[in-house]
Amino acid sequence: MTEHHQHHIKLPEGSIEKQTTTLNVGPTHPATHGVFQNIMELDGEQIVSTEQTVGYIHRAFEKLAERRPLYQVTPITDRLNYCSSPLNNMGWHLTCEKLLGVKTPKRVDYLRIIIMELARISDHLICNSIVGVDTGAYTGFLYVMQYRELIYEIYEEVCGSRLTTNIGRIGGFERNFTNTAFTKLEKFLKEYPKVLKEFESLFARNRIFMERTIGGGAISAERALNYGFTGPNLRAAGVDYDVRVHSPYSSYEDFNFSIPVGKTGDNYDRFLVRNEEMWQSLSIIEQAYKKVQEFKGADAEIFHADVPEYYLPKKEDVYTKMEALIWHFKIIMGEVDLPKGEVYHSIEAGNGELGFYLISDGGRTPFRLHFRRPCFIYYQAYPELVTGGMLSDAIVTMSSLNLIAGELDA
Amino acid sequence: MSRPVRFNTHPIEAKLSDAISVAEAPDGYAGEGFFTARLSDVVGLARKNSLWPLPFATSCCGIEFMATMGSHYDLARFGSERVGFSPRQCDLLMVMGTISKKMGPVLRQVYLQMAEPRWVLSVGACACSGGIFDTYSVLQGIDQIIPVDVYVPGCPPRPEAILDGFMKIQELVGQESIRRRNSDQYKALMNSYGIE
Amino acid sequence: MALTNEHIQHRLTEKFGDLVSNFSVLYDMLNFEVSTDQNLKVLQFLYDEADLNFQFLTDLCGVNFPDQIGRELAVVYHLHNLQDNVRIRFKVFTSVASPDVYTASKLFSAANWMERETYDFYGINFIGHSNLKRILNVDEMDYFPLRKEYPLEDQTRIDKDDQMFGRG
Numbered sequence: 001m002t003e004h005h006q007h008h009i010k011l012p013e014g015s016i017e018k019q020t021t022t023l024n025v026g027p028t029h030p031a032t033h034g035v036f037q038n039i040m041e042l043d044g045e046q047i048v049s050t051e052q053t054v055g056y057i058h059r060a061f062e063k064l065a066e067r068r069p070l071y072q073v074t075p076i077t078d079r080l081n082y083c084s085s086p087l088n089n090m091g092w093h094l095t096c097e098k099l100l101g102v103k104t105p106k107r108v109d110y111l112r113i114i115i116m117e118l119a120r121i122s123d124h125l126i127c128n129s130i131v132g133v134d135t136g137a138y139t140g141f142l143y144v145m146q147y148r149e150l151i152y153e154i155y156e157e158v159c160g161s162r163l164t165t166n167i168g169r170i171g172g173f174e175r176n177f178t179n180t181a182f183t184k185l186e187k188f189l190k191e192y193p194k195v196l197k198e199f200e201s202l203f204a205r206n207r208i209f210m211e212r213t214i215g216g217g218a219i220s221a222e223r224a225l226n227y228g229f230t231g232p233n234l235r236a237a238g239v240d241y242d243v244r245v246h247s248p249y250s251s252y253e254d255f256n257f258s259i260p261v262g263k264t265g266d267n268y269d270r271f272l273v274r275n276e277e278m279w280q281s282l283s284i285i286e287q288a289y290k291k292v293q294e295f296k297g298a299d300a301e302i303f304h305a306d307v308p309e310y311y312l313p314k315k316e317d318v319y320t321k322m323e324a325l326i327w328h329f330k331i332i333m334g335e336v337d338l339p340k341g342e343v344y345h346s347i348e349a350g351n352g353e354l355g356f357y358l359i360s361d362g363g364r365t366p367f368r369l370h371f372r373r374p375c376f377i378y379y380q381a382y383p384e385l386v387t388g389g390m391l392s393d394a395i396v397t398m399s400s401l402n403l404i405a406g407e408l409d410a
Numbered sequence: 411m412s413r414p415v416r417f418n419t420h421p422i423e424a425k426l427s428d429a430i431s432v433a434e435a436p437d438g439y440a441g442e443g444f445f446t447a448r449l450s451d452v453v454g455l456a457r458k459n460s461l462w463p464l465p466f467a468t469s470c471c472g473i474e475f476m477a478t479m480g481s482h483y484d485l486a487r488f489g490s491e492r493v494g495f496s497p498r499q500c501d502l503l504m505v506m507g508t509i510s511k512k513m514g515p516v517l518r519q520v521y522l523q524m525a526e527p528r529w530v531l532s533v534g535a536c537a538c539s540g541g542i543f544d545t546y547s548v549l550q551g552i553d554q555i556i557p558v559d560v561y562v563p564g565c566p567p568r569p570e571a572i573l574d575g576f577m578k579i580q581e582l583v584g585q586e587s588i589r590r591r592n593s594d595q596y597k598a599l600m601n602s603y604g605i606e
Numbered sequence: 607m608a609l610t611n612e613h614i615q616h617r618l619t620e621k622f623g624d625l626v627s628n629f630s631v632l633y634d635m636l637n638f639e640v641s642t643d644q645n646l647k648v649l650q651f652l653y654d655e656a657d658l659n660f661q662f663l664t665d666l667c668g669v670n671f672p673d674q675i676g677r678e679l680a681v682v683y684h685l686h687n688l689q690d691n692v693r694i695r696f697k698v699f700t701s702v703a704s705p706d707v708y709t710a711s712k713l714f715s716a717a718n719w720m721e722r723e724t725y726d727f728y729g730i731n732f733i734g735h736s737n738l739k740r741i742l743n744v745d746e747m748d749y750f751p752l753r754k755e756y757p758l759e760d761q762t763r764i765d766k767d768d769q770m771f772g773r774g
Binding site for chain 2: 027028029030034035055056057058059060063064075076078079082083126142145146148149152162163164405406
Binding site: 054055058060062063064066067098223225226227228239241246247341342343344346353355357359368370372376377379380381409410 | 744
């Protein structure tokens with residue numbers, strides 16, 4: 001008989017005698033979802049029970065943030081839900097602004113909304129196309145990745161980087177949006193609706209897709225609320241809770257949009273809710289763009305609030321003037337002390353309510369920073385969603401919940 | 411205010427011959443009906459243009475990999491149309507993203523399950539050296555547990571950088587000697603990692 | 607009648623007396639402190655009462671205050687009343703020597719993993735939790751990393767030079 005190698009998973013007592021099969025799904029599994037593990041007990045194809053293991057990409061963000069002044073925390077927030085980094089960055093900057101008592105001008109709010117809704121579209125695109133890939137339809141994914149490149153080009157114009165953007169400053173943006181950025185935005189607004197319509201028509205009334213997804217991973221509204229679900233997963237279950245509407249931030253109250261709500265909370269409803277949210281985000285971006293264009297003259301040059309202690313000076317000055325260089329260094333290295341306080345601020349990120357709980361004791365760095373991560377909270381419900389169902393439905397449920405490993409583990 | 415565009419203001423009409431390249435035949439002695447070349451050259455040419463990668467994508471670099479696999483940057487034109495997720499069937503392990511200490515044994519096991527010849531491409535700052543996460547839970551570079559052939563820096567590296575790293579792997583594959591995997595130096599390298 | 611912070615404070619002090627204390631309003635959110643063994647009773651009260659209706663647990667986390675002897679570890683609960691859109695926050699303090707807090711996971715299923723994470727980071731023992739083991743860190747870890755006394759970096763690494771980062 002061959003010897004048994006050292007297994008990463010310890011087989012429990014009686015595992016050879018029992019009637020069910022133990023199947024290990026993850027932590028490395030196809031369709032590049034992220035690293036988390038489900039150990040499932042299967043009776044044929046039906047799932048009897050499942051247990052999750054997370055923490056395979058635990059990078060100790062919260063401890064790292066205790067060492068870093070405010071601006072150095074922004075790159076860490078990028079890596080939470082890395083499919084929509086600008087949302088995390090803006091959420092963090094909004095939290096800092098709440099702590100410091102900074103009020104941003106309207107133009108800044110509208111520009112922020114454009115970037116945040118673009119990030120939301122890019123997040124939902126990945127989720128919906130990966131649901132397609134998991135049911136076997138690879139084409140949709142390849143097709144829409146092209147249009148995510150357009151969104152990346154807009155981020156590049158504003159902040160210089162594609163994926164982990166580190167976009168914006170406390171109080172606004174680092175530079176005004178150039179005409180090139182607006183041209184790229186117009187190109188996106190012109191080309192994308194057709195693409196979304198085609199993508200939607202590939203799946204929404206496709207019989208195979210509907211039969212794969214309807215009924216799988218359903219959850220009732222009461223259970224979802226008890227599990228702390230937020231975001232598209234909660235709205236698919238029937239509860240219309242959206243942080244943008246309930247606690248508006250960054251002037252969301254000036255915009256006209258609706259919240260799509262599902263009925264049963266199954267995979268199909270989640271797909272449709274995310275799809276409809278992309279249409280709503282497009283409409284918000286169009287409204288915001290129109291509003292931004294209404295600012296004329298000197299008003300059109302405003303891209304940040306006036307907070308000299310926390311707003312980094314212009315790069316042209318930093319490279320040429322001594323005072324700006326010193327001031328830039330002081331702010332980044334946290335030589336300006338934070339006011340004492342305790343604040344919780346949340347935004348509607350791609351997956352739900354992303355909250356930042358910041359305690360400051362008057363030092364250079366946060367005393368405690370806790371991220372309320374929606375993925376971590378709703379992944380707890382996974383056993384309840386899949387037990388009793390088939391294995392293939394469990395795979396589709398896992399991808400339709402939009403679990404991003406960076407947000408799961410932090 | 412708009413910046414004047416400096417590059418690509420007079421774009422050249424694309425020629426088909428620029429888009430398609432033909433792999434050069436290796437040096438050899440040809441005659442009527444026969445061609446002799448070194449075995450390692452021929453095998454290397456075949457292998458390098460048909461590498462089957464295993465994308466071990468853990469975090470943000472994985473999303474840039476997805477963009478590389480997409481049609482804009484297309485990894486498939488380098489012969490890696492088929493990405494596999496089974497280590498038994500793949501040649502190239504592309505580690506993309508942060509590897510934490512919890513994930514380390516899993517990565518090592520996947521590497522051990524791959525058959526020779528195998529190459530490792532470490533994509534992103536986190537896989538190369540721990541990246542910005544100098545913390546108690548992150549492995550400071552995968553070369554602490556498995557030998558790495560090419561490191562691609564960046565956080566995340568642009569798709570062009572990932573393709574550049576991939577092309578460097580192709581160079582290594584094309585020039586590899588047939589006897590390398592049995593040589594003493596290679597055995598010593600494996601022993602230093604505790605792999606027999 | 608709108609649910610105001612004064613009303614919540616009044617109802618709590620009426621029911622619990624001085625087991626709830628330290629009321630303050632920070633950035634429009636009511637904050638208070640609850641005595642350690644009453645946390646479940648306060649949560650149940652806030653959940654059941656028809657005019658309070660705090661049925662959504664937004665967040666549960668731990669904090670380490672190393673300077674407050676006897677009260678070093680805190681568990682912070684953020685609750686949300688979705689109908690009236692009111693949020694409150696309360697803390698329970700416990701000591702490093704005996705960090706025991708009753709679990710909220712029977713009332714809110716969301717608290718299950720949040721308490722495991724708090725245990726993993728701070729070592730707070732949640733009494734009655736069904737599966738209190740480490741969730742994010744390696745299972746074999748023998749200390750609680752987010753406590754202030756432990757460093758951020760892995761002390762056994764050899765490739766990074768602490769001298770160069772000002773931490774020599």
